[in-house]
Amino acid sequence: MEGLFITFEGPEGAGKTTILQKLGKELQDEGLDIVMTREPGGIRIAEQIREVILNKSNTEMDSRTEALLYAAARRQHLVERVLPALEKGATVLCDRFIDSSLAYQGFARGIGIDEVFAINQFAIKDVMPDATIYFDVPVEIGLQRIQENKGREVNRLDLEKLDFHHRVYEGFKLLKEKFPNRFHQIDASREIDQVYQAVKETILKIIQGK
Numbered sequence: 001m002e003g004l005f006i007t008f009e010g011p012e013g014a015g016k017t018t019i020l021q022k023l024g025k026e027l028q029d030e031g032l033d034i035v036m037t038r039e040p041g042g043i044r045i046a047e048q049i050r051e052v053i054l055n056k057s058n059t060e061m062d063s064r065t066e067a068l069l070y071a072a073a074r075r076q077h078l079v080e081r082v083l084p085a086l087e088k089g090a091t092v093l094c095d096r097f098i099d100s101s102l103a104y105q106g107f108a109r110g111i112g113i114d115e116v117f118a119i120n121q122f123a124i125k126d127v128m129p130d131a132t133i134y135f136d137v138p139v140e141i142g143l144q145r146i147q148e149n150k151g152r153e154v155n156r157l158d159l160e161k162l163d164f165h166h167r168v169y170e171g172f173k174l175l176k177e178k179f180p181n182r183f184h185q186i187d188a189s190r191e192i193d194q195v196y197q198a199v200k201e202t203i204l205k206i207i208q209g210k
C-alpha cells in the first residue's frame, strides 16, 4: 500500500507548524493513519544537522554548505521516517521539504533553483510530495508573528535581513508557477481558525481523491 506525502511550505511565521500539529492530531483522533514530522529534523541525525544549520553562531556558513546540509538531513529523514510511513500506507504531513531548499538556498541565497534541485535529486531520487499546502502570507506579517511568539527560539535564518525574506517569498511564487498542480495555495494572513478550516478542507479532498 502506498500512502500520501503532503508537505507544508511557506515563509517564516506563516502558521505551518501550528496548523500541522493541530490538524494532524485531529485527523489521528478521527482514526486516520497520520504521521507528523518536520524538516530539517524529525529524526535524531537530522535534528543534529538542524542544530548545526540553525545555530546563530555559525555565521560563517557558506551557502552551498548550507544547501548540502539541508539535503543531507532530508536524505536521512526520508529514509528513516517518510518512506517507511508511506510504505505502510500512512499520510505523512511534513513541515517543509524540498521547496524550502529551492526558495531559500536556490532563489534567496542566489545559488539557482535548478542547481539546488540537482543536489536534492541525489538526496531524494524521485520522491516528490503528492501535494504541497502553500501558506501564503506577506513577509512582514509572518515576521511580526514570530517576533510576538516569545516561546520560539530565534535561529540563524530568522536573523537574515528583510530583503532575504522578500526573496524567499519571490522564490515560493516562482515555485507555485513551476508546480501548479502540486501547490495548493492557502491565504494564511487570515484568522487562524479560517486558515485551519481551509487547510483541513484541502487535505481531506486530497485524501478522498487518492
Ligand SMILES: Nc1ncnc2c1ncn2[C@@H]1O[C@H](COP(=O)(O)OP(=O)(O)OP(=O)(O)O)[C@@H](O)[C@H]1O
Residues within 6 Å of the ligand: 010, 011, 012, 013, 014, 015, 016, 017, 018, 019, 145, 146, 148, 149, 188, 189, 190, 191, 192, 193, 195
Ligand atoms: N493565522 C494566524 N494569525 C495569527 N497568528 C498566527 C496565525 N497562525 C499562526 N500564528 C502564530 O504565529 C506564530 C508562528 O506560527 P508557526 O510557528 O505555526 O509558523 P511557521 O509557519 O511554522 O513558522 P516558521 O516556519 O518560521 O517556524 C505562532 O505564535 C502562532 O501561534
Ligand SMILES: Cc1cn([C@H]2C[C@H](O)[C@@H](COP(=O)(O)O)O2)c(=O)[nH]c1=O
Residues within 6 Å of the ligand: 012, 038, 039, 040, 070, 096, 097, 098, 099, 100, 101, 102, 104, 105, 157, 158
Ligand atoms: C527545510 C529547509 C528549511 N529552511 C529554513 C527555513 C527556516 O528558516 C528554517 C527552519 O525553521 P522552522 O522553524 O522549522 O521552519 O530553515 C531552509 O532554508 N531550507 C530548507 O530546505
